[in-house]
Amino acid sequence: MFLLTPGPLTTADETRAAMAHDWGSRDRSFVELSASVCRDLAALVPGDDLACVPMQGSGTFAVEAALGSLVPRTGRVLVFHNGSYGARIAEICRRIGRAHTAIAHDELAPLSPAALAEALARDSAITHVALVHVETGAGLRNPLAELVAVCRGHGRRVIVDAMSSFGTLPLVACDAIIAASGKCLEGPPGMGFVIARRDALAAAHGNAHSLALDLADQHAALERDGQWRFTPPTHVVAALRVALDRLTAEGGPPARLARYQRNCHALVAGMTALGFAPLLAAEHQAPIIVSFRGAFPELYERVRARGFVIYPGRLAGHATFRIGCIGALPDDAIANAIAAVRDALAH
Numbered sequence: 001m002f003l004l005t006p007g008p009l010t011t012a013d014e015t016r017a018a019m020a021h022d023w024g025s026r027d028r029s030f031v032e033l034s035a036s037v038c039r040d041l042a043a044l045v046p047g048d049d050l051a052c053v054p055m056q057g058s059g060t061f062a063v064e065a066a067l068g069s070l071v072p073r074t075g076r077v078l079v080f081h082n083g084s085y086g087a088r089i090a091e092i093c094r095r096i097g098r099a100h101t102a103i104a105h106d107e108l109a110p111l112s113p114a115a116l117a118e119a120l121a122r123d124s125a126i127t128h129v130a131l132v133h134v135e136t137g138a139g140l141r142n143p144l145a146e147l148v149a150v151c152r153g154h155g156r157r158v159i160v161d162a163m164s165s166f167g168t169l170p171l172v173a174c175d176a177i178i179a180a181s182g183k184c185l186e187g188p189p190g191m192g193f194v195i196a197r198r199d200a201l202a203a204a205h206g207n208a209h210s211l212a213l214d215l216a217d218q219h220a221a222l223e224r225d226g227q228w229r230f231t232p233p234t235h236v237v238a239a240l241r242v243a244l245d246r247l248t249a250e251g252g253p254p255a256r257l258a259r260y261q262r263n264c265h266a267l268v269a270g271m272t273a274l275g276f277a278p279l280l281a282a283e284h285q286a287p288i289i290v291s292f293r294g295a296f297p298e299l300y301e302r303v304r305a306r307g308f309v310i311y312p313g314r315l316a317g318h319a320t321f322r323i324g325c326i327g328a329l330p331d332d333a334i335a336n337a338i339a340a341v342r343d344a345l346a347h
């Protein structure tokens with residue numbers, strides 16, 4: 001079965017095989033493994049003096065940990081967004097009691113740096129801006145470098161959910177970048193992480209609303225003796241180690257991006273030939289997951305019977321379905337998935 005979804009994704013045999021071993025979380029070999037994974041994750045982000053703080057759980061746990069730990073209780077977050085993952089950030093702020101302003105833009109168009117500049121100029125109380133790099137609901141790529149430059153120009157801190165772009169699309173230096181093991185890194189799900197400056201993590205003590213999701217505490221424990229505070233997802237960390245080695249062997253993020261772009265082009269061309277139009281304009285499409293118009297109820301089961309998992313769309317008001325371009329897929333996976341859709345249509 002191949003997962004053409006926003007994650008979890010298809011992983012390589014080698015990555016899955018790394019989970020066939022049991023690790024003691026306090027064992028020296030696991031402590032070294034965990035440190036090497038964090039070091040290599042931090043090295044994928046531009047910027048100085050960065051630390052990667054891992055967090056048990058799915059990506060949302062890491063998003064919640066980042067907001068609760070890095071935004072002081074007196075801060076105010078501007079959630080400037082165009083989709084469901086941005087809306088989730090606003091909901092997190094609401095639940096954990098961080099003052100915030102959510103500005104929702106058109107889900108089919110990238111966030112406008114000019115509109116962000118205007119929002120920041122209007123409200124000097126905003127201390128932090130939260131952005132989503134690729135809105136996985138639609139598959140849309142936001143102009144991260146331009147948006148971050150606007151925040152910097154206005155002297156505000158920036159927290160970026162780069163969940164579905166990390167390890168693939170180019171990143172820029174931010175105050176915090178959040179991602180997870182089970183997306184473009186092609187590891188199994190189960191570990192999120194936040195990459196932030198060491199001084200910002202040190203300054204974050206006492207901010208968190210939660211014990212388990214306190215990034216500053218987690219960071220301090222790892223710095224002290226290499227231990228996670230609570231049971232780490234040992235198998236996930238071990239598999240992510242192999243997945244990171246595979247990323248390097250492939251040629252790093254540029255090579256992975258090129259592979260996903262080939263998948264995306266083949267997918268859009270093949271589906272268009274079957275009569276399914278992509279929801280987004282080509283220039284806004286991230287090579288991560290593609291939303292197509294014209295979903296029909298039997299589609300998912302019929303495509304699944306041919307070995308491919310695809311998902312319904314996530315946009316209100318549009319009958320769409322989504323097919324992912326990411327994961328450790330064989331070269332013929334996209335062509336075979338298109339053939340499966342063709343058969344489902346013919347049925």
Ligand SMILES: *Cc1c(COP(=O)(O)O)cnc(C)c1O
Pocket residue numbers: 006007058059060061085132134135136161162163164180
């Ligand atoms: C996957 C994803 C998340 C995290 O979702 P989880 O279900 O918690 O793993 C957050 N933001 C974006 C943009 C995502 O694609």
